[in-house]
Amino acid sequence: MQGYYNRPEETAARFDRDGWFHTGDLGHFDKKGRxxxxxxxxxxxxxxxxxxxxxxxxxxxxxxxxxIVSELAVVQDGDILRAIIVPNPDWAGxxxxxxxxxxxxxxxxxxxxxxxxxxxxxxAITVYHGQLPRNRIGKLQRYKLTPSLSRESNV
Numbered sequence: 827m828q829g830y831y832n833r834p835e836e837t838a839a840r841f842d843r844d845g846w847f848h849t850g851d852l853g854h855f856d857k858k859g860r861x862x863x864x865x866x867x868x869x870x871x872x873x874x875x876x877x878x879x880x881x882x883x884x885x886x887x888x889x890x891x892x893x894i895v896s897e898l899a900v901v902q903d904g905d906i907l908r909a910i911i912v913p914n915p916d917w918a919g920x921x922x923x924x925x926x927x928x929x930x931x932x933x934x935x936x937x938x939x940x941x942x943x944x945x946x947x948x949x950a951i952t953v954y955h956g957q958l959p960r961n962r963i964g965k966l967q968r969y970k971l972t973p974s975l976s977r978e979s980n981v
Contacts, residue, residue, distance in 0.1 A: 852880070869968055871902045877945040879907065881968070884946060887938060893917055894934055897958050901971050906949040909935065910971055912958060926953050 827847060829837030840848050852870070853863040864880065871879040881900035888898055888909065896912045911930055918926055930951060939947045959970040 871900075871907070873902070873945060874905050875945065879946055881907075884909075884938075884948070888934060891934055894930070899958055899966055899968060899971050900948070901968065903950055907947065908950040908952060909948045910952045910954050910958065912954050912956070923953060927951065 829841075842848065850867045851863045852865045852867060853861055855861055865882050869881060871881055873879065879900075884900045884907070885898055888900075889895060892914065894914055894917050896914045898909055898911045901908050901910060911934075913926060913930065921929065930953065935948050935951060959967040961967055
């Protein structure tokens with residue numbers, strides 16, 4: 827790649843002095859030397875205690891419960907992690923907002939929090955009705971998310 831079209835400043839910022847292109851991806855190699863891309867540097871959450879958190883890692887664990895969750899995003903809210911959750915409509919049924927929050931906490935968040943390091947615990951949730959913002963290829967636009975998208979709840 828020679829650079830970004832008509833964007834010389836952005837091109838210069840991505841190449842180091844040895845000519846290596848820095849994609850902004852994070853990953854690791856397995857024992858067989860295969861590369862796994864796991865996240866983007868710009869998406870990493872850095873808490874005040876210096877801990878780095880991959881929101882995508884947490885989201886993938888929680889999304890394994892697709893019977894409960896349609897989609898979700900983990901965001902930083904001050905010095906805690908908040909999950910913005912779009913409940914599965916079939917599971918949510920005709921539950922009230924309070925019942926939805928309670929059920930999401932009991933069935934999704936509490937089991938996750940039991941088995942995770944303290945700094946990765948979800949301490950607040952927002953139930954969101956609608957679709958989370960995504961770009962044209964379906965990538966979550968995390969920068970458009972704010973904790974005040976909907977009624978907020980601490981867990």
